Amino acid sequence: MTQDDRSVSQLVGDASEQLSRLVRDEMRLATAELQRKGKRMGTGAGLAGAAGFIAVLAVVTLVAAAVLGLAVVLPGWAAALIVAGALLVVAGIAGLAGRAQLKRGTPPVPEEAMSSVRTDVKVLKESVHT
Numbered sequence: 001m002t003q004d005d006r007s008v009s010q011l012v013g014d015a016s017e018q019l020s021r022l023v024r025d026e027m028r029l030a031t032a033e034l035q036r037k038g039k040r041m042g043t044g045a046g047l048a049g050a051a052g053f054i055a056v057l058a059v060v061t062l063v064a065a066a067v068l069g070l071a072v073v074l075p076g077w078a079a080a081l082i083v084a085g086a087l088l089v090v091a092g093i094a095g096l097a098g099r100a101q102l103k104r105g106t107p108p109v110p111e112e113a114m115s116s117v118r119t120d121v122k123v124l125k126e127s128v129h130t
Helices: 010-072 076-104 111-129
Strands: none
Touching: 010 076, 010 111
16 A cells, blocks of 8 residues: 555544654653753752852851951951941842842743744644645
């Protein structure tokens, strides 16, 4: 039986089978893409956390040095108050910058898979209309 001799029901069955396979493949692609992104995000978050902890230790040491340095010319309580005020200003600026970056971030979505599905749907629509 040649391709031209197949019945409409056979063609519909083949199309249904191919569409099911296509959907399964797209789901596997989306899952794999999300797993890759998740692993990268996890590794990046771990490294950023370690760097942040070490930086906190360094900043604490620098703050102590700043307070001790100012205590040479001012009373200890005044030196600590000045350093604490400066740190609050820096924290406020960093918080505002962080908030701006979070707003600019995009959710982790399987962009490649979504693009592929859109292309598949477009091709299917075009093939139905021709």
